[in-house]
Amino acid sequence: MRATMSLFRSPSIRFLGKRSAPKSVDHSPRVHPASPETSLPDSFASYRAKAQQHGPLGRAQFTSGGLGGRAGASLGPVRPNEGQFFDRAELPTRFGRLPWSQAEIEAIETGGASMYA
Template structure:
């Protein structure tokens, strides 16, 4: 018997049973309102006015701000060097912390999914 074929052709019945008839509200008020947890009790005049004051990981406006994050290019900060004992890349570490070369047996074990270890 082919169970997958029988399951594919079976009629789908939903597991959720809804009680009663579907009813859509006749009148829904879609006027914008201030959220109860909002810091102010008034809506912004426009989206542009909101965007001028909004902050998300920094100012959202297009004006350049001096003295704040993003006000100056990173190149003007000068070169960045790690402190003694800190390294930016793994290749800068001493040789004892470097990557070990793969042996041919390990490569074969990975390529065969481990079957070569038991053959």
Template sequence: MHATAALRNAARTPLIRFLGKRSTPKSVDHTPRVHPASPTGALPDSFATYRAKAQQHGPLGRASFTSGGIGSLSGAALGPVRPAAGEFFDRTELPARFGRLSWTEAEIEAIESGGASMFA
């Protein structure tokens, strides 16, 4: 007999045992409340006013897209992108002292052997 077939046919009993019947509370308060860590300490008037002021990787309002804001110009029209002084986009642009070190033959052998060649 196959073990998987026997397991599939067996009745499943949960390992957790709950005490008593399920019951929901009689009264649950669902009124919105301000989060304790809220910087303003007040709820927004409506979702529309919240969304107009919200920022998530840029403004969320529709007006910013249509009035010459984000997305209204192509990337080429924005001009070249250059890093500021002291900033680099790629590791290869850093000075030589920050470059990658070359591997020695001993290190290559240690990696290929799983470290066993270091103790042999």
């Protein structure tokens, strides 16, 4: 019975007047106030030519021998520095994974209910 009572409850927020969008809002593009740039780019193409996102986005760098201009094998072997490891299996055995006990497996499979049953 209490569940149906909550359906008839009136909202506690009251708005005055009719819903309408203001007519005086300026939607023209502007530079963000915190942007280091002082002007907008002329076009998206000119913006993309200068933009950086995990490396240059322009095609000129790729074809002129820059990033992606050579095969990865030509860059030489990749080895970690002293004390750094690429894979967990390369770590000393004290940092290896511990085997799961049967009780832990049972607790995970039952969502923890087996710990209290």
